Amino acid sequence: MDNAKFTKQQIEELKKLCGESGIKLTHQRLEIFKELMAVSNHPSAELIYKRLRRKLPTVALDTVYRTLATFDELGLVKKLHLMNERTLFDTNLKVHHHFICNHCRKVEDIYWQRFDSCKLPEGIGEVGMIESRHLEFHGVCRNCLNIGRKDKQ
Ligand SMILES: [Zn+2]
Ligand SMILES: [Zn+2]
Incomplete structure (x- = not known):
């Protein structure tokens, strides 16, 4: 172990x-x-x-x-609750965002402190009170790029 x-x-x-x-x-x-x-x-x-x-x-x-x-x-x-994914559980409790591979569905953590601390857009209060912000990036992961797969599995 x-x-x-x-x-x-x-x-x-x-x-x-x-x-x-x-x-x-x-x-x-x-x-x-x-x-x-x-x-x-x-x-x-x-x-x-x-x-x-x-x-x-x-x-x-x-x-x-x-x-x-x-x-x-x-x-x-x-x-x-990532888009198009079933419920996943994250053991990383630091503020972070997610990258999801369109091919293998791997989920990777992304850190972007500048985004986390940047000022919210003017007038965002109109929609309600913002409690957290989370970004989802979608694309092809490094591993899949290396394998060179072009089509979805
Ligand atoms: Zn992948
Ligand atoms: Zn995570």
């Missing part, structure tokens, strides 16, 4: 948060959390479920989904 040390601290954090929020840290929840931290960023509930079933064959997809939603409420992950 390469990331055992890495997750130990995060598990402590999880325990603390659950305790503060009155949420019981069940074995299933803990395993879901570990899986979440072990996968690459932006996993779907289905991916976590598939990986988890090797260890916990009785786990239900619905349980995984609800647990991830709880983690979202606790601020441990961020639920992502």
